[in-house]
Amino acid sequence: MTDLAVAVGGTRLRGPVLAASGTFGYGTEVPLLERRALGGMVSKGIFLRPREGTPPPRIAETPSGMLNAIGLQGPGVDALIRDYAPSWAEWDFPVFVNINGESASEYGELAARLDGVPGVAGFEINISCPNVEQGGLYFGNDPRAASAVTEAVRKRTSLPVWVKLTPMVSDIAVIARAVEAAGADALCAINTFVGMSVDLNAYKPRLSFRTGGLSGPAIRPLAVHLAHQAARAVRIPVIGIGGIMRAEDALEFLVAGCAAVQVGTATFANPRAIAEVHDGIAAFLEAKGFTSLAELPRYLPRD
Amino acid sequence: MTDLAVAVGGTRLRGPVLAASGTFGYGTEVPLLERRALGGMVSKGIFLRPREGTPPPRIAETPSGMLNAIGLQGPGVDALIRDYAPSWAEWDFPVFVNINGESASEYGELAARLDGVPGVAGFEINISCPNVEQGGLYFGNDPRAASAVTEAVRKRTSLPVWVKLTPMVSDIAVIARAVEAAGADALCAINTFVGMSVDLNAYKPRLSFRTGGLSGPAIRPLAVHLAHQAARAVRIPVIGIGGIMRAEDALEFLVAGCAAVQVGTATFANPRAIAEVHDGIAAFLEAKGFTSLAELPRYLPRD
Amino acid sequence: MFLVDAPITAKREVARDMFVITMRAPEIAASVRAGQFVNLGWSSGPLLRRPFSIYRVDGDQIEIVLKAVGEGTSKLVAMSPGDVLSCVGPLGHGFGLEAGPRSIVLVSGGLGVAPMPLAAREAAKLGMRVTWVHGARSSEDLCTESEGDEVIWATDDGSQGFKGTAVAAAPDADLVLACGPNRMLAAVAGRWPDGLVAVETYMGCGTGVCLGCAVPLKRGGYDRACKEGPVYRAADIDWAALPSHLSYAVMA
Amino acid sequence: MFLVDAPITAKREVARDMFVITMRAPEIAASVRAGQFVNLGWSSGPLLRRPFSIYRVDGDQIEIVLKAVGEGTSKLVAMSPGDVLSCVGPLGHGFGLEAGPRSIVLVSGGLGVAPMPLAAREAAKLGMRVTWVHGARSSEDLCTESEGDEVIWATDDGSQGFKGTAVAAAPDADLVLACGPNRMLAAVAGRWPDGLVAVETYMGCGTGVCLGCAVPLKRGGYDRACKEGPVYRAADIDWAALPSHLSYAVMA
């Protein structure tokens, strides 16, 4: 069997395919899941306090993509620790918590509350959510704010800290270097792009939040480019995210310099997507005569 | 007949649908063109001097989109004036020249050379081409550089000056305001997004230029959002561009606050796209009981 | 929940532009309850699956009823026996009928007919007297495949049966179930606060993980049409906040 | 140039996994010259059209020959008579045969067979003696539909005709035409600098406006495979700079 294990910023994953935040809930009610193929999961974005989220409609489909504006609906950290972490502690793959806040100190506070909770393997700092009024994206496109948040979390936990980057920047390398310097163990690239779809009967945006985050295959070439730019800018591992539907798509990110990938929207269309991507990567490596993922040639010019 | 005429930054267009730069050549060899439906055209990006462009492959298809890295191949301004402008002078629709340079003064020089040449109706300043080593995008994501280029052109011509914005910015409103202040008559939003596609046989990018500009329906929701943001930020008209395949797509941009639209990639798939979009807009307005495009409700909250 | 490749076995037109598609999906046919739905995808289909109530069950076959209201449904109604649909289901909580009520009224408008045949059968099995009131714009739009002890038609133009809405035409009963345009369901909530209504929302995953199918609740907050729903006690929904422009509404 | 909705009228397999699709396109059938191509699109097809040489013409019908090498060609070979293709053409400059040469050799590898039947007929009409040398991996991959006064087969494994490449098997003549993997055409350029070769590139528009189909020239710079090309004098092309990984090459 081809060896697909990878080490990402300290954490050893049995495979390079993770479930992306917000597309997997808290992992407790995912249908038809084939655990063996799951390298790990990132839970739905959480805040300190419960959040209602945005009014419907929250979703609109676009060519090869979808817009979402969920608004980080969630039960808050206490409920997460009470209702979900216990089951995570039982599982044979690591669960990373996607943490969100309206200030650097809120992020730090969240990390402190979750640090040491059985079942919590690490953090994915979300400084790239386009669907919240405060925080979110704001932290993501300002290098100073981004590193402030990263430091705040770094100070409060010894667990692995991943930082999820937004594509809505003129130069992702600047942010990538800033959060690396601030102590991130890995980068996740990327979150959704801000988009809008217009309802021609109502003469207004389809989504009640007006805009939403674009995900799905439509954004893949943009995501591969940004993940590649990030990978070239830093020494820590980069986890590629965006529009991965099939193994070939994941392999584009891996060849472009990513250590692992996350799969999101694809699982809506195909509940078996993660297993198919995982198995397809193994089959590709085998066909090319590689015995492990580490042997996959990477395209990562340093300039 | 529904009246589709619009005035865009001084220029009166018989219809709101223009041909986008680089997807229409110089307009001289466009097949199956239905002139009546064409509000105007923007010629392929030109530099002062001839340019070879990038080596092949220059194109790669992606989900609902395509990457291109043509590298602004072109004959230079002298050949343009000699070989193409004369025919433009004969036509019953305005031709705007997409101008490019490696410095603000080069842009100004180009405008001066073309100002007053019969057949040249105005300029579209391209500060957003992702496929050139110098200039291009660089001018597009720095407000100071963007307004410097705009001023340089403004100083050298009395013809309408449009500025074509790049989506690769953290806040398009900042650039939009800067070029408005520098004297632009209209904004064109947007140019292509930078993307990458990886060849899994060669373990390197499909395009010889490594990256390319993503166009087509995949980017439409992003383009609608950016055009809308630009329209909210300025008082001058905004021309919406990005992924328009059908009349409904164009109407999304118009409702989102655009005065007109440009159609590019769609014409590759469907040589009749521009006529179909034009006629479809007329049919939509008629069905809704509007007698002119001006009556179309716009969604343009000023905040 | 199952993921099945379901071959289409039959297609019939039951009203103007309204089609019933039959497909073989044994596991789903064996386990579905009235009011539950399936999420359908197919190669060269749109990115997201499309949710459809299960209309009827016959042996190892399930049926859905639909109209072409957009890209996906247009492609679906153009399909023919032999074509294969990827089918996830049964999904959501149905009407959850239990013994007790002696009489039940099913109120449906337009495509809201979808979950009613299963509901009628379950109710009959539980010994309830079933009255089905079905409304549409005009007689051509009326799907007249009927179940139950009594059937009442209603048309906006009076071209068949009662002239007016199904809600207006409906008698009272111990239990009321309703499906149709969200606007119609709001009216149902006014007359029968305890009625059970099947609502429609956009859906991302259909399986409870994306929170895309938010249904606004009177008590505040949202829950998921694909998980806690799509069936709700009529009075529990904040109708003003529920989008009413979805396709049932468009078409009914 | 025409834009035609061309109904598929027939499909046949001419070698392992290699199919000929016949479609009705009167205007194109009437005006096409050997070496020209059509750009095909279809509903639920990929965003960009796909270019294909015209293989044969019969009355108001045109034919293309292809293999499934990716998304678009896979869908094309799966189509059946009655399906309709949107067809733009004829496109590009063909071989432009004129009276003069007394003998001509057509050298084709794999799918490079595509433009040769038309070329053979035009050449014969112009009184040339036509020799067609066609090569493939093995006999199963060899499309044996042949034209011309003399036909020579070549297979890499020697399972049919000459063992080796078509280029090696070919005699000399006053005029040489070649089509096949770009790598093979480079070899042609070495032996017959004045030979006329039909090259393959990616295409955006197919009509000369996008500059996506750049062909690198010896004299420097690029021109357009879809407009000045796809036929070139072999020695004029900068073979080192022309991508050789395209599908003809992949498949031949």
Ligand SMILES: Cc1cc2nc3c(=O)[nH]c(=O)nc-3n(C[C@H](O)[C@H](O)[C@H](O)COP(=O)(O)OP(=O)(O)OC[C@H]3O[C@@H](n4cnc5c(N)ncnc54)[C@H](O)[C@@H]3O)c2cc1C
């Ligand atoms: C639980 C549930 C059960 C349903 N049962 C049926 C049924 O039995 N028969 C039936 O005909 N329809 C049913 N629908 C509605 C059906 O899912 C939509 O009409 C369908 O998804 C439209 O897809 P489209 O591609 O044709 O439309 P699109 O082109 O996507 O959009 C056309 C219009 O359809 C509506 N729409 C689009 N996507 C959705 C979606 N995911 N959910 C709801 N509305 C949408 C919108 O109003 C949009 O304006 C049900 C919906 C839900 C949530």
Ligand SMILES: Cc1cc2nc3c(=O)[nH]c(=O)nc-3n(C[C@H](O)[C@H](O)[C@H](O)COP(=O)(O)OP(=O)(O)OC[C@H]3O[C@@H](n4cnc5c(N)ncnc54)[C@H](O)[C@@H]3O)c2cc1C
């Ligand atoms: C002038 C011309 C004439 C051609 N004539 C024929 C013919 O007669 N028969 C035939 O089988 N093929 C022909 N081709 C090649 C054919 O166009 C491609 O094989 C086809 O476009 C592949 O599409 P796809 O979606 O199946 O492949 P994709 O899924 O798009 O990609 C699969 C592989 O096909 C190649 N490819 C993809 N798109 C193109 C493109 N637009 N142009 C060239 N290569 C591409 C790439 O190498 C890619 O790796 C011709 C190409 C040109 C330019």
Ligand SMILES: Cc1cc2nc3c(=O)[nH]c(=O)nc-3n(C[C@H](O)[C@H](O)[C@H](O)COP(=O)(O)O)c2cc1C
């Ligand atoms: C419905 C939905 C909800 C999401 N919620 C979150 C979230 O809570 N936190 C986060 O960091 N990213 C969130 N994302 C972004 C995804 O994790 C991922 O970055 C993005 O969807 C691109 O990947 P994909 O194209 O594979 O879906 C969400 C995406 C979707 C579609």
Ligand SMILES: Cc1cc2nc3c(=O)[nH]c(=O)nc-3n(C[C@H](O)[C@H](O)[C@H](O)COP(=O)(O)O)c2cc1C
């Ligand atoms: C092949 C190609 C060449 C292009 N060349 C130019 C150019 O020279 N100058 C420019 O400003 N934009 C150029 N563009 C961008 C288009 O004008 C347009 O902004 C972009 O393609 C988005 O619109 P679309 O999705 O309708 O194609 C080019 C686009 C394509 C696909």
Ligand code: FES
């Ligand atoms: S559709 Fe995803 S949670 Fe209901």
Ligand code: FES
């Ligand atoms: S394919 Fe567009 S110029 Fe040749």
